[in-house]
Amino acid sequence: GAVVSQHPSRVICKSGTSVKIECRSLDFQATTMFWYRQFPKQSLMLMATSNEGSKATYEQGVEKDKFLINHASLTLSTLTVTSAHPEDSSFYICSARVAGRPTDTQYFGPGTRLTVL
């Protein structure tokens, strides 16, 4: 089956630093990747959609300069949280759509828990 990995699984950083989270499709090519954020005891909120080779499309209210998304290849998308603050602490989950398959085929990564001190 299609596997999506995220790295790191957990990260703790100091306020003001930048953190990069990687999302990889291990055994398939992903034309589109999605980034979600989940606060404790809440649902997943879509942050942005990224297509390989083009700029990400951000949801309303998500700061594109703070959450930098790069989809450099068909198997890798990165989310960089710049100048992180404690309110950015959250669970970040990526998902990937499979190239060449119906658009309802989407696979989720295991998530990255970010804690900003």
Add this chain to the structure above:
Amino acid sequence: SQQGEEDPQALSIQEGENATMNCSYKTSINNLQWYRQNSGRGLVHLILIRSNEREKHSGRLRVTLDTSKKSSSLLITASRAADTASYFCATDNSGGYQKVTFGTGTKLQVIP
């Protein structure tokens, strides 16, 4: 923004009982999916039902979809303690910009 709202927000049942969760959404969809999430973990895809389907089964799971009411239900029969988790519905919209948006979730506790 949330597309779907789920009801109830929390549900506590005894092992062996059935659990029913409902999801309502706002816009036209291509399909609706149900996911499970154990505390602090990633998502597990449970079942997908397309907009032209009314009911679907997978093991102990039964999903219904009523597009006229913009609602879906997930029934877990003969629940087990291992079913304890949060359950989310997610809709794949039918607009030109396809994306999946999640409902608010139901937290299910199955008491052994």
